[in-house]
Amino acid sequence: MTRTVLIIEDEFLIALDHQAILEAHGWRVLGPVPTVEAALSLLARERPDVALLDINLRGIPSTPVAEALVAAGVPFATASAYDKPERIGGDVMIGVPNVGKPAKDGRILAVLVELLKDTRAD
Amino acid sequence: MTMDDLYRLLRTGHAQSQGIVDTLPDPMLLLDENLRVEVASRAFLETFKVDRDETVGQPFLMLGNGQWDILELRLLLEQVIPRSAIVIDYEVTHDFPGLGRRTMAVSARKLVREAAGSHSMLLVITDATDRLRREAAQEMLLGEVRHRMKNMMAVVHALARQTPTEGRTASNFRDDFLGRFVALADAEDIAFSPHDGSALETLVERTLAPYTTRSGPAEIDGDVSVNLTAAQISGLSLVLHELTTNSAKYGALSVPEGRLRVAWRLDPDDTLRLEWSESGGPPVAVPEREGYGTRLVEQTVTYSLGGQLERNYSPEGLSAVITIPL
Numbered sequence: 001m002t003r004t005v006l007i008i009e010d011e012f013l014i015a016l017d018h019q020a021i022l023e024a025h026g027w028r029v030l031g032p033v034p035t036v037e038a039a040l041s042l043l044a045r046e047r048p049d050v051a052l053l054d055i056n057l058r059g060i061p062s063t064p065v066a067e068a069l070v071a072a073g074v075p076f077a078t079a080s081a082y083d084k085p086e087r088i089g090g091d092v093m094i095g096v097p098n099v100g101k102p103a104k105d106g107r108i109l110a111v112l113v114e115l116l117k118d119t120r121a122d
Numbered sequence: 123m124t125m126d127d128l129y130r131l132l133r134t135g136h137a138q139s140q141g142i143v144d145t146l147p148d149p150m151l152l153l154d155e156n157l158r159v160e161v162a163s164r165a166f167l168e169t170f171k172v173d174r175d176e177t178v179g180q181p182f183l184m185l186g187n188g189q190w191d192i193l194e195l196r197l198l199l200e201q202v203i204p205r206s207a208i209v210i211d212y213e214v215t216h217d218f219p220g221l222g223r224r225t226m227a228v229s230a231r232k233l234v235r236e237a238a239g240s241h242s243m244l245l246v247i248t249d250a251t252d253r254l255r256r257e258a259a260q261e262m263l264l265g266e267v268r269h270r271m272k273n274m275m276a277v278v279h280a281l282a283r284q285t286p287t288e289g290r291t292a293s294n295f296r297d298d299f300l301g302r303f304v305a306l307a308d309a310e311d312i313a314f315s316p317h318d319g320s321a322l323e324t325l326v327e328r329t330l331a332p333y334t335t336r337s338g339p340a341e342i343d344g345d346v347s348v349n350l351t352a353a354q355i356s357g358l359s360l361v362l363h364e365l366t367t368n369s370a371k372y373g374a375l376s377v378p379e380g381r382l383r384v385a386w387r388l389d390p391d392d393t394l395r396l397e398w399s400e401s402g403g404p405p406v407a408v409p410e411r412e413g414y415g416t417r418l419v420e421q422t423v424t425y426s427l428g429g430q431l432e433r434n435y436s437p438e439g440l441s442a443v444i445t446i447p448l
Contacts, residue, residue, distance in 0.1 A: 058353070101275070
């Protein structure tokens with residue numbers, strides 16, 4: 001079964017990079033989308049298996065997206081250059097795995113696969 | 123004078139030499155064993171707006187309607203200092219009447235009077251509120267710089283991977299990649315240099331520098347100042363780099379008689395409108411397939427900068443209009 005991942009990232013070069021890595025490993029990519037609004041409207045239409053979330057979208061914290069993901073039961077990881085994403089994104093980011101920036105390909109894949117396992121265990 | 127110098131001075135019996143104590147810039151108190159004030163420096167009286175008579179001879183914790191009667195300070199004076207001899211910059215945060223919420227750094231040293239078999243305490247109290255605020259601001263700035271640097275590394279990483287290799291030699295690839303890399307480095311330099319709305323002007327001038335000599339083909343027309351974020355500067359830097367490189371290869375900048383005009387204005391709704399107009403170059407035709415550079419320009423404008431790009435391949439030269447909401 002193809003797994004889907006929603007990529008939320010405002011820098012197109014990085015978004016494209018993440019998309020290429022994930023597609024090369026059999027993921028179906030939703031997005032990428034660069035803004036909170038675009039992410040929320042996409043989430044209203046489709047439910048990805050997991051999401052990869054940038055913390056800062058054109059200067060705005062992506063907290064509403066994180067909250068929508070939690071509400072929809074979609075596990076997510078952050079892709080942030082911040083050491084402590086919760087300092088920008090708030091409590092909803094506490095304990096969320098961060099693949100970092102720049103992210104190693106293997107780390108992105110491993111973290112997302114781990115998130116999928118967690119949902120299956122539920 | 124350091125606290126150690128003062129300590130030595132007081133130990134030699136000059137405890138009452140008020141004149142010396144009054145020259146010290148930091149508020150200072152000498153307390154006896156029962157925490158009663160023996161000496162108060164001028165700086166102490168001034169900082170805490172009290173006079174000498176209502177201070178000297180009084181129990182320290184009762185001063186200023188008990189404004190120093192703070193649990194942690196009391197513990198420090200009664201329990202810690204008598205046992206530890208010295209305490210440096212112990213921070214006490216408290217709402218001080220008349221001063222507001224401040225953080226005081228208390229340094230203390232125990233003075234043993236062997237002859238009398240007693241001890242007293244030297245306290246130096248400095249208002250650390252502003253220093254701590256500055257330190258917090260600096261820490262935040264440092265965090266921001268670290269974040270920015272890692273982000274830039276991620277962009278460079280992505281550029282290296284995406285710059286095409288198919289049908290290109292290693293040195294072609296290297297030059298393509300390094301051109302983009304330098305555009306990003308320039309953007310970073312501009313974003314973190316002090317400028318008053320001249321970032322765009324500096325960026326355009328720097329990108330077109332080889333072509334704007336007195337008899338050069340490029341003309342820059344944009345005297346309106348525009349405030350850009352660091353992300354907008356790096357996006358525009360890549361876009362201008364691609365347009366310039368492309369023009370130098372195939373467009374107006376590839377022939378001596380070609381001309382380029384770059385102009386911008388700020389629309390009332392805070393939209394930046396940047397016009398790139400080439401003329402006098404080789405005849406222009408719509409390219410058969412979109413190269414990576416074209417795609418980079420398109421996506422940077424629409425995706426990363428949330429703007430629009432209109433490209434017009436008219437026979438006399440390429441023109442492009444970029445609009446970006448600021």
